[in-house]
Amino acid sequence: MLTSLAQDLKLALDRISFARKAGLEPDSWQRDFLNSSSDRVLLNCCRQSGKSTMTAIVALHRALYHPGSLILCLAPALRQSQELFGKVLGFYRDLGRPVSPQGERKLSLELENDSRIVTLPGTEKTIRGFSGAALLIVDEASRVADELYFAVRPMLAVSGGTLMMLSTPYGKRGIFFEEWSQGEGWERYEVPARECPRISVSFLDEEKRALPARVYRQEYECSFEDTEDQVFSFEDVTGALDPVVTPLFGNEGIGS
């Protein structure tokens, strides 16, 4: 009895032990992420590095051990948020439903301890109405429309909840790129494919041969590439700005 209590206390306090209980041996960056108590996290990780899996573990841990938590899963499209939620549900079932379900549905899980995990559709009009989120997870964040991001942020306002955005890069545009490159207050994780023990060197060599160089850098090297239809590179444009040069029409001319 005492051992199982001690064991449960360990799982409540230590998310790495919880991940192991769910059958995963976390990689080095995953251990840092699971140990983190930051409430603003950006994961810029290559394809298949385990970013959705690890946030699913964090989401489930939060729901089980912090009664009354509202956890929201968001992605550019419902199908993608559903995939993240599916991972949460999978771990919940594998672990033998440690807290009983009150409602176990396709898009949400409600627990007896009043915690809820909800999948949000990727459209701005239908998501308003949630508030007091303890944890908001934005998966595939580089492809989430800015308006959607602006619409979900207030859901954390009163609760002081945690925001996690995870993605593989998708060009030098959008909110994920902006937050990654100049946002303040974020804890950042960058995980290229060569650091993922489940992706072999020979597979990466093959991908390198098969994909255009910029696509390879984006998918496997965490690189924010210039978009294809861009005439000038991001660096060219910012490099061309010279603070010494005075604009021809000055600022007071604008709009007048």
Ligand SMILES: Nc1ncnc2c1ncn2[C@@H]1O[C@H](COP(=O)(O)OP(=O)(O)OP(=O)(O)O)[C@@H](O)[C@H]1O
């Ligand atoms: N520490 C780990 N131990 C074993 N398997 C892992 C671990 N982390 C992730 N995986 C497995 O790696 C695969 C990819 O994980 P996941 O889907 O979370 O990656 P992702 O970064 O979200 O990928 P994508 O960019 O394609 O969405 C899954 O099969 C997952 O179970």
Ligand SMILES: [Mg+2]
């Ligand atoms: Mg994923």
